[in-house]
Amino acid sequence: MPTPATILSILGLEHSGTTLLVRILHSHPDAVSIGGMKNLADFATGRRACSCGASYGDCPVWLGVESELQKRGRQLSQLSDAIKTGDAATIGDFFASVAASSHRPLLIESSRQPSYLDLLPGAPDFRATAIHIFKHPGAQAWSAHRAGRSVLREMRHYRRRSHAILRRLSDHPAALHIGHDDFCADPDIHLRRILALAGFQPDPQQLETWGEKEMHIIGGNRMKRDRSSAIKTDAAWRQSLPLVPRLLARLLGGAPYRRNLAAARACADL
Ligand SMILES: [Zn+2]
Incomplete structure (x- = not known):
């Protein structure tokens, strides 16, 4: 296992393209997605199943991680307390166990919230990288409106x-x-940027075969593999978003969106 391994954190709002990005990155031969580490405690205590359908104790991938943890005198069930107390040694052993059992040096973590960045292990064993993906507030409001979620709450969020x-x-x-629309308009170039940041080359087949490699993550969006509709710029909201959600998106989301775009422009050369 090369040291340092790289942890790539995916940040953003739920329903903002994070799951798509995780699935595409997971299809890289050097990468493995662990989902959001916040959900793993629920898995270890039987409250959630792995995305492969197996429960804790039956999923071979997580049994492999558990076996590596045991070599380090730890258990997966300790991760919840380690996250609550900021126990860096246990969290570091967890990531080291994932890297050792998967034989993959690029670990994709998708808790989405920036507070988790402070918990991730760093040098000398790990290198921390982060990707923020964001939608236009109109597209985010449309997603909430269609799903029956409160648009006001979504925009505040x-x-x-x-x-x-x-x-x-x-x-x-x-x-x-990276703006979600920009990513979808040219996924090849943005995937190249993301992997270069993490120190990897894109796999030539990655944008064709994503979704085929089974993921073993806990929680998260059970997005079906449907490339024709998935890597696509959000456009429907421009015609279909009703007036009140449209105003809420503009009033509450306009300024943060402009700041997100400015941040995207500032790193455009990377
Ligand atoms: Zn599994």
């Missing part, structure tokens, strides 16, 4: 999460901000 991510990443040594 959009504003808060954008602010927290921009603040947290302002002095991060290896971070990219």
Whole structure:
């Protein structure tokens, strides 16, 4: 296992393209997605199943991680307390166990919230990189409206999460901000940028075969593999978003969106 292994954190709002990005990155032969580490405690205590359908104790991938943890005198069930107390040694052993059992040096973590960045292990064993993906507030409002979620709450969430991510990443040594529309317009070039940041070359087949490699993640969006509709710029909201959600998106989401775009422009040469 090359040292340091790289942890690539995916940040953004739920329903903002994070799952798509995770699935594409996971299809790289050197990468493995662990999902959001916040969900693993629920898995270890039987409250959630792995995305492969198996429960804790039956999923061969997580049994492999558990076996590596045991060599380090740990258990997966300790991760919840380690996250609560900021126990860096246990969390570091967890990531080392994932890298050792998967034989993959690129670990994709997708808790989405910037507060988790402070918990991730760093040098000398790990290198931390982060990708922030964001949608236009109109597209985010449309997603909430269609699913019956409160658009007001969604826009407040959009504003808060954008602010927290921009603040947290302002002095991060290896971070990219990418608009979802930009990513979908040219996934090849943005995938190349993301992997270059993490120190890897894209796999030539990655944008064709993503979704075929089974993921073993806990929680998250059970997105079906449907490339024709998945890597596509959001456009429907421009015609279909009703007036009140449209106004909420503009009033609450406009300023954070402009700041997100400015951050994306500032890192455009990376
Ligand atoms: Zn599994």
